[in-house]
Amino acid sequence: MDRNEVMRRMNNAAAVATVLVMLMVFIRRYQHRPLKRRNIPRHPSYVRDLDKHSHMRRILNGSTSSCQDYLRMRIGPFMNLAQMMRDGGLLKDTIHVPIEEQLATFLYKMGHKSKNRARRIDFIRSGETISRYFNKVLGAIFSLRDRFMKQAPNETSAEIMESSQWFPFFKDCIGLIDGTHIDATVPTKDAPKFRGRKGITQNVLAAVTPNKRFTYVMAGWEGAANDFTILKDALSLPPPNGLRVYEGKYYLCDVGYPTMPGFIAPYRGVRYHLKEHSGRVPNNRRELFNLRHSTLRSKIECTFGILKSRFKILSAKPHHPFPSQVNIVIACTILHNYIAIIDPNDKFLNEFMHVNEEDGDILNEDAPIIDFTQQMTQREQLDTREEWKSRRDQIA
Structure with missing residues (x-):
């Protein structure tokens, strides 16, 4: 084997060794870098749905006071209101969010002055979803004004x-x-x-x-x-x-x-x-x-x-x-009258x-x-x- 061939092989070996060293350094750095939110694997959708349904069950079927404490009304008036919204076409069930959950997210904010981020965690929904259904339910409650607020x-x-x-x-x-x-x-x-x-x-x-x-x-x-x-x-x-x-x-x-x-x-x-x-x-x-x-x-x-x-x-x-601040005040008075009549x-x-x-x-x-x-x-x-x-x- 001539001198040139030996030098060529040595250069190739050095190049391979350099690549391997760089690859090892990159792997070690990748392993030790902080985890970002996008790198955390999400639960399968069926697991998230089970968690959401479990949260609603705890509200509606928990202790005798859980619904009143959480939604500011007892379970009977709450379910009656949900059915009224459904029968009147004021709200609609969607594939992912039933009317009961739409109402629950709304009433929880009204009763506890909670921030959007807190309801996102409780109901396992995006901030955009929480905000969108709040406005939908607010409009639906406002439309009940003539029914539950009649002049003296x-x-x-x-x-x-x-x-x-x-x-x-x-x-x-x-x-x-x-x-x-x-x-x-x-x-x-x-x-x-x-x-x-x-x-x-x-x-x-x-x-x-x-x-x-x-x-x-x-x-x-x-x-x-x-x-x-x-x-x-x-x-x-x-x-x-x-x-x-x-x-x-x-x-x-x-x-x-x-x-x-x-x-x-x-x-x-x-x-x-x-x-x-x-x-x-x-x-x-x-x-x-x-x-x-x-x-x-x-x-x-x-x-x-x-x-x-x-x-x-x-x-x-x-x-x-x-x-919306004005409509929230009126919606609260409508809900007050509804509860006074129903319960x-x-x-x-x-x-x-x-x-x-x-x-x-x-x-x-x-x-x-x-x-x-x-x-x-x-x-x-x-x-x-x-x-x-x-x-x-x-x-x-």
């Missing part, structure tokens, strides 16, 4: 008729009216309009019957807006969007509203809140009127307490577009609620009151206001 009837409620405190004095009362503030997130340019005493909020006007059901809700007003301004807007809207007031009937309201046709506020400068009357006997007819007025009107404060206790999303900083023994409806007796902005009663059904002179407006003040005196 033109008759005396059983709660008033059966109470010697209220009947016959408030026999023409058809409901209670007040506003509440819900935290809001708005663009920076709109923040000054929404910033009030309680931060950046939306001001929500609601009418409630003595049995704690919502009959009218107007959401989306700026937090800095006066309660009476929102009421005027509600009265100005044509049916069925406007607040309905019957001839001779009225709502009880606080000092944030005037005494005028259809609305009776308490006497001013006189003890009103229940805690102010604790351990004291009313000294005159005005104090007695305010006491009875307060015990009845406290029903709406109690209803707000139940609503916010059940749906924690209303006390969290929202991360949805503002139109009167619901835990939240029957537990003691602390009543927040904070007054709204005190309105100047000497300001002209606008009648939205017909044009009236200022003198006529003052005369009608005096008539309703006289009616309040007669009740007292």
Whole structure:
């Protein structure tokens, strides 16, 4: 073998050895590099489906309180709501996500103000899937508004008729009216309009019957807006969007509203809140009127307490577009009414609620009151206001 052939073979051997060394180094580095998410093998789809079904079974078939604690309603009303959605075509079962799971992901967020990432883990779904079905269910619940939120009837409620405190004095009362503030997130340019005493909020006007059901809700007003301004807007809207007031009937309201046709506020400068009357006997007819007025009107404060206790999303900083924030508030009131009708023994409806007796902005009663059904002179407006003040005196 000549010298050239020996050198050629040695060079080939050196090249092979170099390649082998480089390959060994690459393998060792690959073995010791951190594992990335995409390199973790996924479970077979049938295993993931079993995990998803197991989670729903734990919610619906666990302890007696698991469904109520997790979804904020008992299993009977939940299954009834799912069937209602199915029968009405409001939601549809898909290959991978049945209606029951769509509702469960929605109710869990409403009841626990959970983030999208937490529901992704619990329900083993992608963030896009969770968000998509939240919006679908929100729209479906909103479409039930006319079915479960009807304006107050033109008759005396059983709660008033059966109470010697209220009947016959408030026999023409058809409901209670007040506003509440819900935290809001708005663009920076709109923040000054929404910033009030309680931060950046939306001001929500609601009418409630003595049995704690919502009959009218107007959401989306700026937090800095006066309660009476929102009421005027509600009265100005044509049916069925406007607040309905019957001839001779009225709502009880606080000092944030005037005494005028259809609305009776308490006497001013006189003890009103229940805690102010604790351990004291009313000294005159005005104090007695305010006491009875307060015990009845406290029903709406109690209803707000139940609503916010059940749906924690209303006390969290929202991360949805503002139109969705408005719809979420209304959807919560619809679900509240649904549960009150379907399950009167619901835990939240029957537990003691602390009543927040904070007054709204005190309105100047000497300001002209606008009648939205017909044009009236200022003198006529003052005369009608005096008539309703006289009616309040007669009740007292």
